Amino acid sequence: MSVNNTRPITPELVAEHGLNEEEYQRIVELTEREPTFTELGIWSAMWNEHCSYKSSKKWLKTLPTEGPQVVYGPGENAGVVDIGDGDVVVFKMESHNHPSFIEPYQGAATGVGGILRDVFTMGARPIAAMNALRFGEPDHPKTKHLVSGVVSGVGGYGNSFGVPTVGGEVNFHPRYNGNILVNAFAAGLAKADSIYISKAEGIGLPVVYLGAKTGRDGVGGATMASAEFDDSIEEKRPTVQVGDPFTEKCLLEACLELMATGAVIAIQDMGAAGLTCSAVEMGARGDLGVRLNLDDVPVREENMTAYEMMLSESQERMLMVLRPEKEAEAKAIFVKWNLDFAIVGETTDDLRFSIHHQGEEVANLPIKELGDEAPEYDRPWVEPGTHSPQEPHVFAPPDDYSAALLHLIGSPDLCSRRWVWEQYDTLIQGNTLQLPGGDAGVVRVEGHDTKALAFSSDVTPRYVEADAYEGGKQAVAECYRNLVATGAKPLASTDNLNFGNPEKPEIMGTFVAAIRGIGEACLALDMPIVSGNVSLYNETNGEAILPTPTIGGVGLIDDWNSMARIGSADAGDVLFLVGTEATHLSQSIYQREILGEETGPAPEVDLQMERARGEFVLAAIRSGYASACHDISDGGIAIALAEMCMASGEGATCDLAITYPHAALFGEDQARYIVAVDDEWANMFAANSEGSGVSFERIGTVGGDKLIINDLVDISVEDLKTAHESWFPNFMGQQQFADAAE
Amino acid sequence: MKATVVQFPGCNRDRDMIAAITKIGGIAPQLAWHTDTELPESDLIVLPGGFSHGDYLRAGAIAARAPVMNAVRAAADKGVRVLGVCNGFQMLTEAGLLPGSLMRNSGLTFICKEVILEAVNTKNMFTERYNKGEIIRCPVAHHDGNYFADAKTLNQVEDNGQVAFRYAEGTNPNGSLNDIAGVFNAEGNVLGMMPHPENLIESAHGGEDGRRLFESVLGVLEREAA
Amino acid sequence: MADKEFKARVTVTLKNGVLDPQGKAIEGALASLNFGGVSSVRQGKVFDVNLSASSKKAAEDTLGDMCEKLLANTVIEDYAVEIVG
Amino acid sequence: MADKEFKARVTVTLKNGVLDPQGKAIEGALASLNFGGVSSVRQGKVFDVNLSASSKKAAEDTLGDMCEKLLANTVIEDYAVEIVG
Ligand SMILES: Nc1ncnc2c1ncn2[C@@H]1O[C@H](COP(=O)(O)OP(=O)(O)O)[C@@H](O)[C@H]1O
């Protein structure tokens, strides 16, 4: 079981470490000799896709990452954005896809744990979490088990840790049958003048290990996370990482206390390839060497080798460079919280990463090269093909519009996610202003009378599949819209780019085009990307997932008293459509659910129009005209109206301008909102819309107990609710029993 | 009037509780740590919600055996008011300060949502600002809130008027026997409840039904002090 | 006298009559997986404890004490102690 | 042949090396309750199952199957089946 450092380096061993021949040659060159076994492990950990971004770096560099609001962009543990009054919001999103497929509860739980750690490593107290989940088709034999495990894992960790989960996504599609996606987002609040980063400074300073003990958890995990799945996955199972949210909560409190003492020079959480990545990062960033003595690393298993300690992915651990004069004070804090605190090394001036174990130097590598000279690939890619537009008349209309709407509102992708989010603590911390179920989750800024932050996570993978460039734009645009719909000014975003095997030019082409779309949209909508994560090789038996670049957005509400909600419309309010009649049915939920097809182009996003309408809606909400607001996305205006009715418990009577009824009701044209306006303000609102040049239409009034749209739809709100609320519990009903033993 | 909030590692609604007491009572509560062997002089001791010690072994079990609990017990014996919410309720049953125990929710999952409560016994310093039989809103957020007591204990609890709150008919979220959401000890100075009144005390929370619980206990104590 | 190392297994089970939501749910799950013939399932806990004590008897006594004080909630649970090595 | 009733105990324990946060927390709690000499605690589950089967062997096979399919998470847990009555 334990492997000796003298294990000979064979071509097979190199390949097992996910390194190709060329990469290995480069390693020998940089090591200036054949690496030892431990060194090979270290190189492979630093150079795998997950840590090095070797396939994606070239393209990530093209994303807009700056703006006056951005304090720290990509490169740190999380992005940092100024929200005024000396406060900053710190956030990031990260995937835990492969581990969650293997062990859904622990995989999802440790995914949540990892992202929370990224946020509090920077000195921020986590205040909100989201989770973007994609599962295979509902009927696939594994789906229920995965949904059940992932949801309870997300909740199990976040609830115990004590962060409100205020949003997320759940989608089902056969292309995720063998490779689910679990993207976890966390945001924290900090003071602008007490942010901590990983760059070490000073020579001969103690390097301190904090938190939980090291076991053999996930040894080789980072390598696995970047490897394509095949049917032998069952055998390849490494030791699964088990999350301990209790220890993480103690670690949070201990770290924040520690930071307040001024003892911390640099700090870095141990994520993928734990000790290796964190130590190299601190040293390489600070132009320092690091010398570690593994005999001092707290371990929970016997006879751990240097290789295992360096690659272990045990959770709830941190590495820090400490001000030596503060050692006693710092240690006392960790003793109080019953966590490990051990000096395991020091910073040096030789730019070497030197590892000692049992009296032997088991690794001695150039630290800058480890950190910065990972191979960077310009992978071949082909421009994705496009689809020609399809006019509405090529799509069959439904026999019965009411029945179609009921069917859609109760379909797997559009039904209520209450079953999911009621398993998450959405209220803890006492600051939640908007729960899941609306457009964005909203949380008060503690210590401030009126400010709040809004959070949304979005992407429509079927659009990205149809047109990666437009789909990339759309993901950002929808996120922007969801924030705006609450009255938040979008501030910045994070991304989690989930794709298949980048060595396939078509996949790489999708990746490149999606990034181009995302970049353009972020620029146009002023939502710079401040952090993110790339997850490639999401394939099983050669079939890739739908390209899924998840966007997590954060917006600022100046005064939550004038915020809008999806369900705050009152009887008598006038309903306005901001935007124009829909015509785009290609790739719509209508097409998929009613016609059983997914064809044609994605809807186009006009970024100028998106911004103009968004700013108009935002101004209307902020000046108090809008009593309720909702963006129009999946399923079109009929779904959006139904969602508003269900949320407010009011009916509505609408008379839409209609050319093609099915397209008008279910078309998924972009940049559109529904705004409910108190009757008294309706004329004012209309005048303002005209003045600002934004297209709008007065479409109806709120009231009654039915949703009526022209002579097409006539359904009671009660029936809508029943259809909307029942799919998920019915689907999962049996599974609750099946996972009882866990 | 002096309130003390006891903190345990893994508690996470302590901050919510501190905020509620501060906002409603006008002054911040004193804080105690699980290893303390003595408590500051207090009129009200609060055991907050969360996952003390991760809720490992059994919810609240390890916390119930912390050194500070001896001081809590001594204070309760002297008649000091003790309020345990959620994890605090679990600790109080584990410590034997309240009857019964809290088992895994019947649906087996964690559940966070608003429920409807009936104020059952309102002749008590914790609940006197509610009307008997009044229906109030209150959020729950727990994994182990399924109240259980053997038949004899349950009868005693019912007969002595120790039921403080019940989940209103048809809204029992966790399978609790007799829809019990909160119970007093026989003397009436210790209250444990699963729902979180501290999370529904201001307009930002979308309602204030939880507020009167704090107003009751803090108000009564003020009067006594006067 | 020098202490010896013992390996013990402590089993904690719910008392008769105490509701067991997990056991009930497992019964349902087994039925839905087509395992017929199961009339009841009750879920409990085991603790594998390594401890040193002066004698087997002393180890057993200590373990009993641990159950009373922590490992079992004796209002609802029974326990059994066994030295296995 | 008529089926017989069996009482079985299924024990599910964490595999070696898998982190056991519960066991670790219990170790800490025992120490603070002044139980010295405890070097490790690992927590597992037991299921007391009453079932009918044609033979002891058949009962054991069914229980093994139940473990694989439901009672144990074989990625991180081992199980043992014992017929006790
Ligand atoms: N996994 C999840 N966790 C928490 N909330 C979720 C989750 N999935 C969906 N939701 C919530 O359900 C609501 C509907 O989701 P979705 O249809 O994706 O919203 P939108 O169309 O506005 O992007 C949103 O409020 C969202 O935050």
Ligand SMILES: [Mg+2]
């Ligand atoms: Mg929306």
